[in-house]
Amino acid sequence: MDAREKKLLLLDSRYLRMTQIWAENSYCRRRQVGALLVKDKMIISDGYNGTPSGFENECEEDADHSKPYVLHAEANAITKVARSNNSSDGATLYVTTSPCMECSKLIIQAGIRRVVFGDYYRMHDGVDLLCRAGIEIVHLWERNGEYEHVEITSDNSESHYQEVAEYLAAQNK
Numbered sequence: 001m002d003a004r005e006k007k008l009l010l011l012d013s014r015y016l017r018m019t020q021i022w023a024e025n026s027y028c029r030r031r032q033v034g035a036l037l038v039k040d041k042m043i044i045s046d047g048y049n050g051t052p053s054g055f056e057n058e059c060e061e062d063a064d065h066s067k068p069y070v071l072h073a074e075a076n077a078i079t080k081v082a083r084s085n086n087s088s089d090g091a092t093l094y095v096t097t098s099p100c101m102e103c104s105k106l107i108i109q110a111g112i113r114r115v116v117f118g119d120y121y122r123m124h125d126g127v128d129l130l131c132r133a134g135i136e137i138v139h140l141w142e143r144n145g146e147y148e149h150v151e152i153t154s155d156n157s158e159s160h161y162q163e164v165a166e167y168l169a170a171q172n173k
């Protein structure tokens with residue numbers, strides 16, 4: 001790893017840790033997700049999963065189901081920037097959990113160029129869509145207490161997802 005890569009890894013890991021703290025704002029009980037949009041070294045938007053403005057602070061219908069109108073962290077960050085004077089065009093999205101299919105569509109249309117995530121969502125179809133759209137997508141994998149960059153491509157998406165699942169299964173033994 002050269003000095004430039006080291007610096008990028010350090011910066012990415014700091015932003016990702018910020019998204020993990022930001023996720024604590026979410027009142028969802030099943031999973032708390034946080035997101036930040038960064039452009040030209042400025043945080044231009046933020047989001048966490050929750051109901052739309054003005055709705056009750058309650059995400060779950062019952063123990064296993066979220067309400068259908070809950071917005072994901074990425075959707076909240078992208079729609080929030082739409083109400084500001086900033087533009088998400090060319091920005092980097094940091095998110096605690098890999099984007100789902102619905103959010104991936106929004107990410108593509110918002111002109112986001114790079115996505116950095118910490119954990120995998122239960123599916124990786126959103127990640128695959130981002131690969132197809134030519135968006136740089138990085139799994140910032142915290143393994144044995146250290147972060148590493150894993151760039152996801154259409155070629156390694158499935159095998160990396162499996163590798164992570166096996167690693168997590170071994171951790172939980």
Ligand SMILES: [Zn+2]
Pocket residue numbers: 072073074099100101102103104
């Ligand atoms: Zn989503």
